[in-house]
Amino acid sequence: MITFLTYSVIILAIVSMVYLARIADLTRDLKGGNEADVPQSENKQSALGFIIFMVGLFASYIWLIQEYMPMTLPQAASEHGAKIDGLMNINLIVVNIVFVVINILLFVFAFKYESSKREKADFYPHNNTLELIWTIIPSIFLAVIITWGLYVWSGIHQIKVDSTLWIAGLGLLITGAAIIGLLKNLVAEIRVTVGGSLMLFGAFFCSYFFIAKNSINTEVSEEPLVIELYARQFDWTARYAGADQKLGAAHVRYIDGANTVGINTEDKAGLDDQIVRNEFHIPKGKPVRFVIRSQDVIHSAYMPHFRAQVNAVPGMPTSMSFTPTITTQEMRADEKTRKKYEKINKIREKRGEEPIEFNYVLLCNKICGATHYNMKMDIVVDTPEDYQKWLSEQKTLTEVLGPSEEAQQEENIAQL
Amino acid sequence: MGAHTHHHQESFITKYVFSQDHKMISKQFLVTGLVMALVGMLMSTLFRLQLGWQGESFKILNFFLGDKWAPDGVLDPNMYLALVTMHGTIMVFFVLTGGLSGTFANLLIPLQIGARDMASGFMNMLSYWFFLVASIIMIASVFVQGGPASAGWTIYPPLSALPQAIPGSGLGMTLWLISMTIFIASSLLGGLNYIVTVVNLRTIGMKMTRLPLTIWALLVTAILGVLSFPVLFAAALLLVFDRSFGTSFYLSDIFINGAALDVSGGSPVLFQHLFWFLGHPEVYIVILPALGISSEIIATNSRKPIFGYRAMILSILAIGFLSFIVWAHHMFVTGMNPFLGSVFTFTTLLIAIPSAVKAFNYLTTIYKGKLNFTPAMLFAIGLVSTFVSGGITGIILADAALDINLHDTYFVVAHFHIVMGMSAVFAMFAGIYHWFPKMYGKLMNRKLGYVHFWLTIVGAFGVFLPQHFLGLAGAPRRYYENTAFPMFDDFVELNEIVSIFAIIGAIGQFVFMFNFLYSIFRGQRSSQNPWKSNTLEWTTPVEHVHGNWPGALPTVHRWAYDYSKPGADEDFIPQTVPLAPGEQDEGNH
Missing domain, CATH: 2.60.40.420 (Cupredoxins -  blue copper proteins)
Structure with missing residues (x-):
């Protein structure tokens, strides 16, 4: 019986898809339309669809948070765990803000700038200031997250660093600066990319030296x-x-x-x-x-x-x-x-x-x-x-x- | 270059089977990729039945897996691991690498750069046939005694090296390795060809700074593949030696099945370094073409130039470069030197910057556009959502300190499925809807496309959004059931919900499959440039001709994104239209 039902459902599904497609074809042919040109009515439906989807997405997300956040792991039961939780909470807050804001922007733009509501699109190929802003803002945020994260991580593992690290970092910084400043014969893009990368890593090693140094637990703790x-x-x-x-x-x-x-x-x-x-x-x-x-x-x-x-x-x-x-x-x-x-x-x-x-x-x-x-x-x-x-x-x-x-x-x- | 048309009669075999024409090869890749996708999806639906309703009997499991692997309709734990492994392998390599890159690199590179064909048609043909053989072997491995490879798609030894450890590490694993070796050969043949073609065969006027972003993405993807796949080949070869010739590259101090093995000095962690040296670039091999495809489709259907063309290229290059120095973020808890963990945390989080640039640029492209919601555009917008929603959890996982507690939990599963799985799948669909007219000369049914899109995006978020919470509760991935861990009993309902959404998503794909086949045979005939697009592929005739353009190759005068340019009569200016006096080329200033 179940087998029979299953096959019937499959056959019905195929038949209904054939009909849906045929009906769509017929109406299109009657109206003299073209599959490639989306009618305004359908554009409006899709635009509305995005808003409904967005509301549904956020509603289910809130429901998930209410129902299941209390079911996640309880507070950390270890010393370092509390630090991980602190870091995690900050990360979760930022991640959630980005998740909500970007998705709202995306779906609202999709709704707002849908074809039927617009005369013509703006010609807006680029804007260096804007692009610089959204390179720098994430970079600053990431610098904070990286520093904090590495501080916790080095603390957990008690990573020992010695002065060779910052000396190496300084070396990279100077080499990078020298490449950018001195090798004028190279193409500017290559010079800046290579030199900039070296300087970035140099800066990382120098700052990591201090991060790791500060995360070392100097109190004499008992033998584990x-x-x-x-x-x-x-x-x-x-x-x-x-x-x-x-x-x-x-x-x-x-x-x-x-x-x-x-x-x-x-x-x-x-x-x-x-x-x-x-x-x-x-x-x-x-x-x-x-x-x-x-x-x-x-x-x-x-x-x-x-x-x-x-x-x-x-x-x-x-x-x-x-x-x-x-x-x-x-x-x-x-x-x-x-x-x-x-x-x-x-x-x-x-x-x-x-x-x-x-x-x-x-x-x-x-x-x-x-x-x-x-x-x-x-x-x-x-x-x-x-x-x-x-x-x-x-x-x-x-x-x-x-x-x-x-x-x-x-x-x-x-x-x- | 003069007109060069092949008028010699082609036989059925050379036209449809052993074709050296990039358009036919692209269709071959697509169809093979779609079949593999269907298999991969079916596998995931089968194990989702077990995960949603643990230990319950399903006739369909017995129907597909038989009495051996699903006695009384209950999935066997070994088969569960096998399905998880094969789902991962098939989706990552055969669908999102072979299927996605293979299809669109083959179709778009010659057409969008204005070339008659790939640099080497023969190599291109070999690339497809190697891919097909690899696919067949991979599928065949499902049917061997002991089952297919079951050590996870990352096949970490010793589990993958010792048949005593898990039945799938017998013949199934051997076939996996053979299949992947052939796959790598296919990928290299394809990749080298793509690189050479883009570098050498661009038509007159097609400067690198006039290339559509699809080509940039596919070019960088090919470079990543050529540089990283050989490392997987080496890793796999050493594993073959360990399995079959008694070496111990990855094995050391092992006691299994009541006996100590005569192995020493190897390191399982070495394999992980080699594997992820490919494995991480691999996720960008998957996602970069997706980002390229979506850039193209979003610009076309927003009737606006892609915002920040140069920044988009730079971010593709930056992602490509960084992808090679982040691999060990998969290994924070392997016991590797924690100092290394610090470095890899740093490099990994750097990737967030070019990714953020891309996301903002997509938003700005849509901003004040005139959006036309073709099914392709719906999927491209869905991609922006999944790319951002899944990408941001990567910031958490990249932090070594946070990864300690999230490593290998459902949080990771949710993260990579949304950011890389769903985004790439969305791009693949977007690409198929968009370039279907170029492949088959027909248009796909729009209404069925809408149904497909909404089922897919609802399924995608319905499956993976809840899994974040499972991960935050500490639930490990790849658990067959949680009877030993009643601490996860409160997630029973959520697991059911996830499985229901998985089934909804799967049903949506049948709508697509139907639409695909229906449109090939009954679809409306396409005009030459159905989406009013600027790129060169739409200057070729609808009917495929060998050599792409019946007459001389087109000459390019501008970048690919002159949509709604002020002063123009229409809202698009194809790349072949010369610059008006005093008009500037936007990509080059």
Whole structure:
């Protein structure tokens, strides 16, 4: 029945298109018109169409903002994340203004200067002043955005720069100026383009030196807690350094049975490492440095609530750091989070599913295979006390591998 | 150059199949591109069914994919990734590069510069046949055991290198690589030809500063292609070695399926640098012809010169140049040196300046014009909207600090689909409606064109505007479903809405397909210059002749944009009309 209906709909659609086209052809032929000459009535319709479309576009955009902006990520739960959010908000404001203004101008112009309303078009081929204005205004805005963005970015990564950078920048500036000023034999366009580009990059390197210098955190911060996130198809494992605060050496060739992340059992630092699955904990207010490894393909360790992400690359350990600022409990009480989860649970109830509570998550955000979409780990941000308690309950590698292996280890060590 | 007409009889084969005439080759590119577009669109509609109604059964999925890939009408997760991959590959390379550049570069370059044909007709023919073979292989790869390539259109190794990692990385991936290699050959043959033709075969008086912007855009596009595609070729070749000959350029320290592989010293990040060294210019290879086409159509139908002709050329050149030094903005979170991230943030945001100039110049061109809403003009105006609406989110994504949290989320999907996907598709449609009379001697049905446009633009924004919000919620792209992440459950309805708009948009394309075929056979015959346009292609006869102009080649006396010039009788002055005494050539002062 459904098949029959489907085919009928398709046939009907084709027939109606044929008729629409035929009718259009017939009316055109009757009026002696031409497909190329758009009648004024149709021009008016299209012009009106643009206005209706614009209103519809903005109305749906406002509806989306009202309905779904509250469902986006809550406030950042990390120190640097708050800075990213500040930068994001400014960007969003500017982007929205441009989006609204340009689209209004475009569609209103389309309406206003439609053929039937106009005697003749203006001949207005160019205006250097105008063009200069709309080159310079975006440039100034971009200079602000770039500076601010790079300040945040260098702060996150604590990018170290030394004086060679501004010296190189100065060199480029001078070279560029020299090309423009001295090489009079060259065509002016080439001289200005090449020299100007060099000067632009020179200016960038000089200013970047100061941006990066100022973003360096000079306060002596405590040693970060180091945690390894280990990715494979299709799950995550977290490894804590144990009592000695040192992660043991590891390589995929040591993967064996319960030793799933390939810790070199001959490295003593590894024996007290604690391996956890499904969920890992981090303490509030303490800097955490994640070392990220992958054993097979590229994955991406994405922790959206902390505004943190870096790829897990086989053969090349990567890292990222952040300081969590909001515990899981606190975030559950957060206004925006509460509302979001109320809505989620309403939807789940309708589908007959269990209600859920907010949890920080680690997702895989790089296509990695068939069940990429299932690759996750929950994150719990504890108070430092709760964190210590939880950590002390986690098994060490020695405990996981069992006594027989441990005995084997000791024998090996004795033989050395 | 004297009259040079070929009167020798052409056989069916040399005229329609192995044709060396640029007009026929352009039609061949167009039809192949449209077929590929239909396939790519169908694929996206199929996976949108899964994304909108997760885990539900659809007969149509089973109809297209069979019991193996859609048992009981539910899409298989591997096939989902395969569809996503093939949709991306087909749309980016086969539709918006081969289909768009191939069609319009072939059609317009000789006609708009006043040349008899491309510099090398034979190379041009090869370019099409390589393209066709590549298309056929790409489509064929869908039907192999294990499915087509499934590692995303960016085919990052090790996922694309190891058949153990995903079934699509077996024979499907091999065919993908073979197909792309042939595609690259096609693109290079075409691109070299375009460059040589524009540089050498311009007719008398056709200075570079009198070229229509379409030609400028297509020229810079061809240069970008010739400089960047070989790098993809190298990247693909090394991947072939890794896959088939035991090298490890991209592989290192891998343990998969219970065994450690004997690979070391390679770097997956190297592949990404090579890939994006092509990949980023590639998005400009897609968008520049689109901007060229829209410049031409907006000027013609506004009955106004394009505003700031020189600034438009300079911005095309600036975008072209900058496109080569921004590639690593796709790699901010790969673990690459963060200092590099800073540099690429800077260079990427610079692109906003020439792009803004272009957008403002479009607006000023429309301002105080006398707008004639042919279907082509509707699409060109739609392009300005999508180019701006999608482009501005690029400012956010270009910022390395902001990209950390938006990388690979739906925000990115929304951004590039609007700015590059939709804009380029709109330009392709605009170009087809506008130059259809030049290709087929007929006019396309206007009313069906309107229906097509409104369905398409509503579909486009309906699909991609909501996806920004998914991205801001942290939803990753390429997720088959979100059962493991109930934090996205509140977007269930929105996903349905997106899928419904995707279906609306898809239906709109069938209106176009119908109109295209109907107009070829039943369309009204076109006059020589239906849009009252200035450019040279409208001085050729409606019936195609080999060599384009039956008599001598036209001589050019002015730029292409003398619309509504004060003092002229009509609101257009073709480029072939000599300057009146005391009249100045606007493009050259």
